Amino acid sequence: MDGLDSEILGVLRKDARISYRDLGVRVGLSANAAADRVRRMVRDGVIRGFTTIVDPTAGPRPGLVVFIDITLRLDTTNEEFEQAVLKLPGITEVVHVTGAHDYLVRATAADAAELDMLLRTLKREAGVAQSSTRIALRDARASAAGASTG
Known part of the structure; x- marks a missing residue:
């Protein structure tokens, strides 16, 4: 598996019914190349089935909460960036x-x-020149609330 395979898996996790054409567009491949990669991952046992969860709040909470400092490319306006980033899954706040x-x-x-797929998408589709990502380890407010109830 390489980075493109990981990116394909990330797209399929969100929409297992996406067409090979649309999948290829999302990851920068032709429809045939995307289909070949998916078929290989099925053959190799990386993908065992295709299911899309309709209600994302019904599943488990995402494993990572991240804070990304963003510097825009000089040719990208704030409006263009905001329009692009607000369409991306997993974005909870843009300041x-x-x-x-x-x-x-x-x-x-x-x-x-x-997370890797999100960062690549920000650079490719939202006009990001540079980013610096921090992963949240714990929320001190949640820790304090748990301590005060016990």
Whole structure:
């Protein structure tokens, strides 16, 4: 498996019924190349079935909460970035900030592969020049609330 395979798996986790054409567009491959990769992953046992969960809140909470400092490319406007980023899955907060970066984005991801796909998509489709990602280890408010009830 390589990075493209991980990206394909991330797309299929969100929409297992996506067409090979649309899958290829999302990951930068032709429909035939995307189909070949999916078939190989099925043959190798990486993919054992296709299921799409209709209600994402019904499943388990995403494994990672991340904070991404974003610097836009010079040719990208704030409006273009905001329009693009708000369409992406897992984005929970987008804040225009002062300082060294243009935006602070809070997002959730199931795992490192999904986070990698999100970061690649931000650069490819949302006009991001640079990003710096921090992973939340714990929420101090949740820890304090748990301690006070016990």
